[in-house]
Amino acid sequence: MEKIPLFYNVLSDTCILYFTRSASEELKFKRLHRKRQLSLRAIESMQGHTQKIIQKSGIPFIVCSEDQQVGHTFGEKISSAIQDCFVQYEHVIVVGYDCPQLAARDLLDAHDSLVKGNNILGVDSHGGAYLIGINKVSWDKEAFQRISWNSSLVAQELTEHFFNSSNLLFLLRKADVNSFDDLQKLHFLSFLSPFICMLIQLFEAIRIETSVQLDKGFYTRIIPSFRGPPLSSYF
Secondary structure, eight states, X not given: OXXXXXXXXXXXXXXXXXXXXXXXXXXXXXXXXXXXXXXXXXXXXXXXXXXXXXXXXXXXXXXXXXXXXXXXXXXXHHXXXXXXXXXXXXXXXXXXXXXXXXXXXXXXXXXXXXXXXXXXXEEBTTSSEEEEEEEGGGOOHHHHHTXXXXXXXXXXXXXXXXXXXXXXXXXXXXXXXXXHHHHHHHHHHTXXXXXHHHHHHHHOSSEEEEEEEOSSSEEEXXXXXXXXXXXXXXX
């Protein structure tokens, strides 16, 4: 894992583990648009946005991509990465890239809760977790590996595990993005977030066309696009 240097380091007992994959590798598992290139650009945009949020928090962070991940299953890989973080740090905050609503304030709130002896969980809209904050004293690598990762049971099983081991606090529920439909829903939940508007406009800058097959050929329905700032503001 590569530790990214920061200009300042004010929370040295805590680190953020940014657990991710390269955009090209992530594309093998997730498609946000039927056009491959647009999916790739959207993933890259969300990954860059998340890293900026992490840097803004001022908390030391480690990026762990597929080249640094050790193990065969997702549970083995993420558990090994967290274990490595605990060699140097007392508290670890784990995040991925697919929650555009993640804010630096969430990371700082997680840190504050961790230093008070609590674990913390941010539950996403699919039953997963967009943030997991773990104290070293309550860390159980084997139990963490057994979580049903990449399923709708993740938040439930993490809650049961941490409830039995120590105090657990929750951040506000936020939406994650696994599809274009998720982006459309998020648009209405985010009070016109400029970044989310940009993602939607990235897919169809003028209009969204959806074709549905009828008994006789195809019928094309034109849907007006969401308003938002020009793409040039972000690229």
